[in-house]
Amino acid sequence: MTHAIHDFGAKLRQPGAAPTLEAYVNWRRSVRDARAAGDATPPAPDLAPVSINLDLTTACNFKCTHCIDWDILNSKPRLDMDDLRASLRRMSEHGLRSVILIGGGEPTVHPGFVELVAYLKQLELSVAIVSNGSRGERLLEVAPMLTKGDWIRLSLDSGSNELFEAMHLPNDKSVTLDVICSWIPKIRAANPDVTVGFSYVVVWKGASREENAIHENIHEMFLAAERAREAGFHYIGYKPVLERQADGAEVMDPERAANHVTEVASRIRAEVERARALESGDFSVYESINLRLLESGDWRQATLQPKTCHMQALRQVLSPMGAYNCPAHRGVDKARLGDAGNWATDEGAARAGEHLATILDEFDASHECAQVTCLYHGVNWWIEDLIADADAPAIPMGAEAGDYFL
Numbered sequence: 001m002t003h004a005i006h007d008f009g010a011k012l013r014q015p016g017a018a019p020t021l022e023a024y025v026n027w028r029r030s031v032r033d034a035r036a037a038g039d040a041t042p043p044a045p046d047l048a049p050v051s052i053n054l055d056l057t058t059a060c061n062f063k064c065t066h067c068i069d070w071d072i073l074n075s076k077p078r079l080d081m082d083d084l085r086a087s088l089r090r091m092s093e094h095g096l097r098s099v100i101l102i103g104g105g106e107p108t109v110h111p112g113f114v115e116l117v118a119y120l121k122q123l124e125l126s127v128a129i130v131s132n133g134s135r136g137e138r139l140l141e142v143a144p145m146l147t148k149g150d151w152i153r154l155s156l157d158s159g160s161n162e163l164f165e166a167m168h169l170p171n172d173k174s175v176t177l178d179v180i181c182s183w184i185p186k187i188r189a190a191n192p193d194v195t196v197g198f199s200y201v202v203v204w205k206g207a208s209r210e211e212n213a214i215h216e217n218i219h220e221m222f223l224a225a226e227r228a229r230e231a232g233f234h235y236i237g238y239k240p241v242l243e244r245q246a247d248g249a250e251v252m253d254p255e256r257a258a259n260h261v262t263e264v265a266s267r268i269r270a271e272v273e274r275a276r277a278l279e280s281g282d283f284s285v286y287e288s289i290n291l292r293l294l295e296s297g298d299w300r301q302a303t304l305q306p307k308t309c310h311m312q313a314l315r316q317v318l319s320p321m322g323a324y325n326c327p328a329h330r331g332v333d334k335a336r337l338g339d340a341g342n343w344a345t346d347e348g349a350a351r352a353g354e355h356l357a358t359i360l361d362e363f364d365a366s367h368e369c370a371q372v373t374c375l376y377h378g379v380n381w382w383i384e385d386l387i388a389d390a391d392a393p394a395i396p397m398g399a400e401a402g403d404y405f406l
């Protein structure tokens with residue numbers, strides 16, 4: 001399943017996304033040809049991204065010591081919910097297929113969270129929710145609205161109540177790992193079609209600039225897997241901690257810990273293998289591509305991006321600070337695509353197309369993402385080749401898997 005989740009080429013060839021991909025590739029070919037001929041550049045087609053990350057709020061009720069969005073948390077900008085709803089409607093009419101309600105804040109603390117999930121399902125969009133789990137009652141409230149293929153993933157990163165509290169510093173001390181896990185059977189009973197995951201960001205000394213604030217958690221990886229299985233999660237997923245560099249990019253930086261990265265990787269491997277012994281028909285253990293790259297030591301390959309990142313057109317971030325080209329650059333000025341509510345009107349959508357055309361030209365991913373171990377590395381090069389080969393046959397349509405999350 002790890003591979004299917006990250007096979008973005010297959011996702012983009014599904015019937016619901018292939019027309020967007022094809023229109024994008026044809027547009028980029030026509031831009032290239034027009035430039036070669038000295039003609040005017042054709043405008044962007046009226047295409048919404050296939051998938052968005054939607055940061056409903058920057059407010060958070062935790063103060064996680066390993067939080068990557070620390071600088072934007074609890075900042076002033078707010079989404080205009082009327083514009084957002086109008087934007088989502090229009091985007092859904094122009095190719096949007098999935099929405100991931102995710103961070104830079106905790107989505108469930110937004111007062112409009114439940115209503116918004118209902119609205120997204122009314123638009124027949126696939127919905128995923130990444131949450132800190134503190135508002136179990138709200139997750140339970142939206143669970144019956146979700147449909148097959150939708151998922152909820154809780155960022156928990158620990159196996160004991162003590163480490164959970166030390167790492168996450170919840171405002172409300174009554175929010176413990178035990179309490180969060182107690183909601184899982186209720187959520188599953190409310191909707192057996194929803195996949196519920198336990199996310200575990202692996203943190204170790206040397207992995208971050210904030211070494212003194214960091215709590216190592218490698219030693220609780222197995223304990224967390226036991227707990228996740230017992231609580232009724234469908235899976236536990238492990239990934240290494242990322243951090244923001246000075247220019248805002250979200251990176252994994254194993255070189256900082258180069259002198260003991262091999263030792264760290266082997267401790268992580270041992271815990272993952274122990275956890276794997278717990279797998280069953282109803283419980284899986286996943287490890288992220290970044291975890292494998294950390295272990296293999298060849299993460300550099302995944303940092304070699306084409307100059308133009310094509311995923312900027314196919315997957316974007318909407319947040320209270322605006323629209324951005326990629327989760328790895330959320331909140332960074334040079335990655336900004338305009339206002340989050342641009343798609344609310346015809347004029348705004350045209351502006352969004354202009355912003356996209358500009359950022360495709362000006363955002364040099366081979367430079368801006370040179371430290372990012374990018375999950376979209378392979379699909380970006382695949383699209384680059386499709387555009388380069390004007391004689392290529394039509395992009396073959398793939399099978400419908402019902403997974404449009406990018």
Ligand code: SF4
Binds near residue numbers: 325328
């Ligand atoms: S190359 Fe990767 S990290 Fe960079 S903008 Fe594109 S998807 Fe994001």
